[in-house]
Amino acid sequence: MFNLILFGPPGSGKGTQSEKIMEKFGLMHLSTGNLLRQEIADKTPLGMEAKNIMERGHLVPDEVVIGMIDSCIEKHADAKGFLFDGFPRTIAQALALDNLLTVKKAAICKVLALDVDEDELVKRLMKRGETSGRSDDTNEDVIRKRFSVYKAETEPVAEHYNDQGKLEKIKGIGSVDEIFSSLTTCIETEMAAQQSVSAK
Ligand code: ADP
Numbered sequence: 001m002f003n004l005i006l007f008g009p010p011g012s013g014k015g016t017q018s019e020k021i022m023e024k025f026g027l028m029h030l031s032t033g034n035l036l037r038q039e040i041a042d043k044t045p046l047g048m049e050a051k052n053i054m055e056r057g058h059l060v061p062d063e064v065v066i067g068m069i070d071s072c073i074e075k076h077a078d079a080k081g082f083l084f085d086g087f088p089r090t091i092a093q094a095l096a097l098d099n100l101l102t103v104k105k106a107a108i109c110k111v112l113a114l115d116v117d118e119d120e121l122v123k124r125l126m127k128r129g130e131t132s133g134r135s136d137d138t139n140e141d142v143i144r145k146r147f148s149v150y151k152a153e154t155e156p157v158a159e160h161y162n163d164q165g166k167l168e169k170i171k172g173i174g175s176v177d178e179i180f181s182s183l184t185t186c187i188e189t190e191m192a193a194q195q196s197v198s199a200k
Contacts, residue, residue, distance in 0.1 A: 001106040002027065002081035002191060005088070006183075007158060008114030010146045011121040011128070012172050013179060017114070018085045020180050025187060028079040030072050032065045032087040037134075055135055057145030059089060059153060066096045073100055084108075089154045094161070110190045111161040112183055114172035118147060 004027065006014045015031065022029040036054065039047030050060045069087060076082075088094040101107050116124075122143055129137030136142050161167045170182050 001079070001101075001104070002194060003084070003101060003106060003108050004081070004187065005084045005108055005111040005161070006114070007111050007161075007167075008172060009116065009118075009121055009150045009154075010143070011125040012114040012116045013176070014085045014114065016176055017180060017183055018083055020176075021083055021183060021187065024184065025081075025083075025191075027081045027083040028076050029083050029085060030069060030087065031085040032060075032068060032089070033085075035068050035072070036060060036065075055142070057136060057142040057149065059149055062090055062092045062096070065089075066093060069097065070100055073104070077104075088157050091156050091160060094157045108161065108164075108166060109194060110186065111158070111167045112186055113158055113167060113169050114179070115169050116172035120173060121147070 002025075004021070006018055006021070008014055015033075018029050018031065021027060036047070036050045040051045040054075041047070046064065050064070053060050065087060069084075073082065084097070088097050098108070122140070125137050125143050126140070128134070136146070158167055168186050170179065170186065172179060
């Protein structure tokens with residue numbers, strides 16, 4: 001299995017690039033943000049609980065998102081690999097993901113971290129808020145809250161994978177195609193490395 005994490009702050013372009021990576025490499029895209037928004041649209045009890053939390057820019061409890069990811073991995077057991085987007089967002093989520101994959105005799109191959117400065121991120125999110133219908137993108141206080149949560153809870157996840165030698169930083173400023181091309185180069189290099197290991 002070839003499993004990737006696309007990592008980066010809110011607004012760094014994870015969703016946009018995930019679509020393109022999924023198409024080019026045939027990976028199964030798992031976005032906890034999208035899964036949660038679907039729960040909200042379906043008005044499930046989980047969605048009702050998550051809505052309030054997301055609107056305030058806080059994180060949904062670990063056990064909720066870990067459960068969602070666990071059942072998605074089970075449901076797509078025959079996938080050739082997963083592309084995780086917006087997950088893991090805490091150290092507890094990262095440890096749980098590592099365990100879930102170990103049980104499947106798999107692992108995260110690479111963490112691609114999109115690097116974008118905060119001023120650019122706020123601009124992008126406010127702009128997205130004009131059209132996305134996402135209430136968490138229209139209020140600057142909520143956006144700032146999401147950044148502070150990102151710094152406190154999510155940045156340590158990058159350290160966790162850096163310690164495993166799996167973190168790769170990618171410049172997240174430029175055109176969508178330029179950024180995609182940097183990501184593609186990294187993914188292809190990693191895939192070739194995996195193949196040469198498994199051929200031995
Ligand atoms: P963004 O990266 O632009 O903030 P997402 O769609 O990834 O957007 O997430 C939107 C919101 O959904 C987050 O602010 C958070 O409340 C919730 N959420 C998404 N993924 C997770 C996760 N892995 N753990 C906890 N909460 C999450």
